Amino acid sequence: MDSVASLHAVERAVLLLLVMVAAFAVMANRLKVPYPIVLVLAGLGLSFVPHMPRIPLDPNLVFVIFLPPLLYAAAWTVSWRDFRRHLLIISLLAIGLVGFTVWGVAEFSDHFISALDWKAGFLLGAILSTTDAIAATSVAKALGLPRRIVDILEGESLLNDATGLLALEVGLRLLEQGNLPTVGEGALRLTYLIVGGLVIGLLIGVLVSFLERLIDNGPVELVLSLIVPYAAYLAGEEARASGVLAVVAVGLYLSRQSPRIFSPAVRIQVMGAWQAMTFVLNGIVFLLIGLQMPYVLAGIEGGFSKSTLVEYGAIFSAMLIALRLIWVTPAIRFSNWIQSLRHPEEERVTPRESFVIGWTGMRGVIALAAALSVPEVVNGAEFRQRNLLVFLTFSVILVTLVLQGLTLPSVIRALGLAGEEGIEPEERYAREQAFKNAIAYLEEGRLTAADGLEHAYDDLIDRYEHRLAEVTEEEGHGASKAEVYHTLSREARAAVQVERRTIIHLRDEGLISDDVLRKLERGLDLEETKLSS
Known part of the structure; x- marks a missing residue:
């Protein structure tokens, strides 16, 4: 009976979370505010409601259950x-900024916070060094930021x-053994984490890509796509490499191969299911962040007053924001300089965009899970500073996510970046090339068509010429012949398929981005599915 009661409690908790995610997501849409911000604030408010069920956030649940599919979907x-184009600046932020953040927090804690020493500060810096993929990009995309920033x-x-979790590993070693690894040891460990994770992810990607070509069944391929991120993450962790990078690598590889290994109908099914699943997982994660406030406050010891805790939280949040801004500007200048030497024709990241990148350093569930994973003994x-680390992490998440997220629209408008769109010319170019090649194919077919079927080709050509005219701002034509539908549908x-091969070729040649390909591909999938049915 106890097991049944506990199962019912889990069911009620899951049902409550799903209802709240749906309700507050609708509210966020009405308020025109990114849903992660609304969900965190909603969870925070609900955590103080009397008799509200307490739902603790297990770090193992985050790292093993939530993290792999969300990383996979993001990749x-x-x-x-x-x-690849922005790899240098991405590396300077993902590796250099992580190290700078860890060092900066350790030094600040040692000199200005009496309750923390350098070791605890190093550990706190490792915890806070990672930004949240979902929070930052969902806010940025909702506000219409230039694609380069996103x-x-x-x-x-x-x-x-990956680098943040390595810093956490080093911080825990410092806490337990009292010494840092040498530069050589650290570099060797980082190299193994990166190379091992990437190799494992790519190997799994190649295997899955081969299997996908043998399957054309939506439900089966959906199940397989759910297995992939967990398999990559667990394989990476078992090899003591980076499970995170293994998931990222397999996600990038299979995304690249997806136009060739998925049929249109399967792609529509799988993408729709993943879109719904990632929304639910993201919603639950952000809601759970807000609901952790009672647990965070209950663990605080050492006679800290509420004003002192608020002061610590505000100081650390401001310091994290300042550290990011200090690092981002020279890092982007250096990246622009290197890019000017290698590719002088490419656009540079502007100072305005640089400031927005520095301002968009939001923390999320990975930081909180890392703090909760710190051992109590x-x-x-007893590690008495643990609960203070958790509280400071929670405070930084709230400030960076809510304050920066809510002020970001004003910052973007003030800098004149709102509504800029960088992929429209590429999309227009891709459509024009795809339509022209499709028309050329149909004109060749018309020359060898059986008597009486020329008009079927004429009709299709007219359709494509009309669609081409819409892109090139010319006048088009259009006609439909129901009596020759079979020929029309086949051709x-x-x-x-000619359009599809064209845009894939353009993507492979680097003339259009994957975003443009996916946007056009969805229209082709819908069109081909309609014709096939």
Whole structure:
């Protein structure tokens, strides 16, 4: 009976979380505020409601259950071309800024916070060094930031999870053994984490890509896509490499291969299911962050007054924001200088965009889970500073997510960056090339068509010429012949395949981004599915 009662309690908790996620997401949409901010504030407010069920956040639940699919989904949406283009600045943020943050927090804690020493400060810096992929990009995309900024933020938040967790590993060693690894040991460990994680992820990606080509069943491929991120993460962790980077690598690889290994109908099914699942997981995660306030406050010891805690939280949040701004500007200048030497024709990250990147350093559930994973007992003695670390982490999450998230629209408008769109010319170019090649294919088919079927080709060509005219601002035509639908449908599907091959070729040549390809690909999937049915 006890097991049944506990099962019912879990069911009620899950149901409550899902209802709240749906309700507050609707509210966020009405308020035109990114839903992570609303959900965190809602969870925070509900945590003080009497008789509200207490739902603790287990760090193992975050790292093993929530993290792999969310990382996989985030990696899937990243454009490899743009990720590669901005790799230098992404690396300076994901590796250099992590180290700078850890050092800065350790020094500040040792000199200005009596309750923390340098070791505890180092550990706190490692905990706070990672930005949240979902929070930053969901806020940035909702506000219409230039795609270049979003690409950099996405790439940084995907890679700094691995370096941040390595810093956490080093911090725990410092706490337990009292010494830091040598520079050689640290570099060797970081290299193994990166290379091992990437190799494991790519190997799994190649295997899954082979299997996907043998399957054309939506439900089966959906199940397989759910297995992939967990398999990559667990394989990376078992090899003591980076499970995070293994998931990122397999996500980037399979995203790149998806136009070739998924049929249109399967792609629509799988993408729709993943979109719903990631929204639910993200919603639960941000809601759980807010609901942790009672646990955070209950663990505080040492006679801290509420005013002192608030002061500590505000100081640390301001320091984290300042450290990021201090690092970002020279890092982007250095990256622009290197880029001017290698690719002088490419656009540079402007000072205005640099400031927005520095301002968008939001922390999320990874930081909180890292803080909660710190052991309560170290070397047989109670680690009394642990609860203060958890509180400061929680405070930084609230300030960076809520304050920076809510002020970001004003910052963007003040800098004149709102509503800029960098991929429209690429999209127009891709559509124009795809339509022209489809028309050329149909004109060749018309020359060899059987008597009486020329008009079917004429109709299809007219359709494509009309669509081309919409892109090139020319006048088009259009006509439909129901009596030759069978021929029209067959050739229309073939023309869609020509469009598909064209945009894939353009993507492979680096002439358009993966974002443009995915946008056009969805329209082709819907068109081909309609014709096939």
